[in-house]
Amino acid sequence: MSNFDLKTYLEQRRVAVDTALDAALAMPPGDDPGRLREAMRYAVLQGGKRMRPVLTIAACEAAGGTEHQAMPAACALEMIHAYSLVHDDLPAMDNDLERRGKPTVHVAFGHANAILIGDALLTRAFRVLAQGTHASMAEAVTKLAEHAGIDGMVGGQALDLEAGQDIGDLAVLERVHALKTGGLYAAAGALGGLSAGIDADQVAALERYGLAFGIAFQHADDVLDDDQPSLREQAMARVDELTDECRTIAGRFGDNGQALVAIADWVQARAKRAASGDLSD
């Protein structure tokens, strides 16, 4: 475990991300048909760990870039994450009534609005990303579309719906995790690197960091939610392997990679705490 002060790092980046998201979703006075803008703000600005944007920033900083350079991509990722939660909570999917301690968007604003603001957040995410200034914007847009869409998060959600509750085969489970959860984290790693302007080899390493982190994150989430109980032991062994891989990749970036090391330590500790019965998260 590193001595890096992750708590302070996460809190500072979270505040910066919240400020940028607030500005990106500003309400023009008197222009809110159907309260859609209000619902978008409700979906995005009501808490959440902000792990995807923080990882985007940490990857950019590992690559020698700045928080400022990473922020458009960081906000884009959080908007896509927020849309996926709004749609996942709908009656046709998980039918959840509460998220982050508050009524879900479809409960507070109606089903049609929940569908519409998901669409609006997804499209707004690409506009926000396009406001970044780095040279490899076309590649960043392509990576985000790939990892968020049918070859990433959306495809993973479809696989998950098809696979059912207790999957029972680690390879199948990890395919779901890699797409559904790992997709956005892989995009976070890649877009962080692209925002800093590093070469393709290093971008690929950060993308792999994000993917390994995302799979480990979802294994930890399964333990917290008591999902996939028959694979618990194998999943915990995988968390160790995946976080080792994350630390090795982060090591390539020397001192700049310290936050990435600490974030890998955090997800491993989260899984272990949950497995030992501490579900406080």
Ligand code: GRG
């Ligand atoms: C509907 C296209 C579509 C995709 C849905 C996000 C998702 C895919 C499903 C939600 C259920 C779930 C367990 C997804 C895995 C990803 C995950 C762990 C989401 C929760 O992320 P956190 O813990 O949430 O980062 P906060 O609230 O901290 O942002």
